[in-house]
Amino acid sequence: MNTLLMVANVDWFFISHRLCIAQQASKEGWKVFVACEDTGRKKEIEIDGITFIDFKFSRSGINPLKEFKTLSQFYQLYQRIKPDIVHHITLKPVTYGSIVAKILNIRGVLNAVSGLGYNFTGDRKGSVQRLMIRLMRYGFDRDKLTVIFQNEDDQKVFKNLRILSERNTVVRIKGSGVDLIKYKRSPLPSFDRIKILLPIRMLWDKGVKELKEASELLKEKYHDQLQIILSGLADEDNKAGVPASYLKDWQDGDYVLWIGYQKDMVKVYKNSHIVILPSYREGMPKTLIEACAIGRAIITTDAIGCRECVDEGINGLKVPAYSVRELADAIEKLVLNPDSIERMGYQSRLKAEKEFDVNAVIEKHLEIYKDLVKQK
Secondary structure (H helix, E strand, C coil): CCEEEEEEEEHHHHHHHCHHHHHHHHHCCCEEEEEEECCCCHHHHCCCCCEEEECCCCCCCCCHHHHHHHHHHHHHHHHHHCCCEEEEECHHHHHHHHHHHHHCCCCEEEEEECCCCHHHCCCCCCHHHHHHHHHHHHHHCCCCEEEEECCHHHHHHHHHCCCCCCCCEEEECCCCCECCCCCCCCCCCCCCCEEEEEECCCEHHHCHHHHHHHHHHHHHHHCCCEEEEEECCCCCCCCCECCHHHHHHHCCCCCEEECCCCCCHHHHHHCCCEEEECCCCCCCCHHHHHHHHHCCEEEEECCCCCHHHCCECCCEEEECCCCCHHHHHHHHHHHCCHHHHHHHHHHHHHHHHHHCEHHHHHHHHHHHHHHHHHCC
């Protein structure tokens, strides 16, 4: 029996983005270990024979002593499990895990690059980014290492930074997919008041500030016609985290509602007309993939990762990243055209069926695992 170790940052992210892959691998005979931080949801991962390991590490630390300790944690974990294949999810496991897998001569490595993270967003080009690039160059320089990119732009960045080695295999998969049965197309709620949903972890890089300012431009004219719903936690451990105080000050319980983290996102999507994501950069946002599946019009930015989820004027509208006026104009355009909201929602569902089916994503991952095991 081959052993698969999947390493991510936190349990809720793994559940949302990769648990279905772990389940299928276990069903197909793999001994599956999942290592990530337990925030109270490990029981949801410990199913179908999957073994969960509470593996907590600093997600965005820069203290050299703490980072050395983190690297040591990865070493001890890999030495103990001795996996045949290790699947790294998110940038820090990709960086540190690749180094340790190379040192310990782990048989095969799969690195999933789902966006480039805080240190690569905007114009940030500091010492942390330079160090990460050097570390990844070292870790990636080996055989039997496959890299999954969710969009062409991130792949180009890795190539231009000379992180990718000629010895690596590169695969493109559009996000983590969506369960088209669970997220089935649902009727729109009443148009008495148009509800715009922002379903994210509350990070500045997701465009929270821009949406707040756009909402203020529209408030006087559309207060009774429009409602903005903020669904997600304030991730204040993240460098880009929006403080809870900012969100509390913004919401008024009527025009703007902050409903926090919601486990049943299907219900939340159903209660919306439009899903919005004014992000600066993404890998392939799961929120927009889910919005497509449920059949909702989308407003997002023409940023890396986001642009792939919207065909302009077909299933949604795109505006420049960091924009406020253009964002407000896009919202107003759809608020004044309910027929467009219905038409775009229908097209979103068609796009999800064509491009984002989770079964195709699972199948591709299992193929990669098998190929890595077979390689000599």
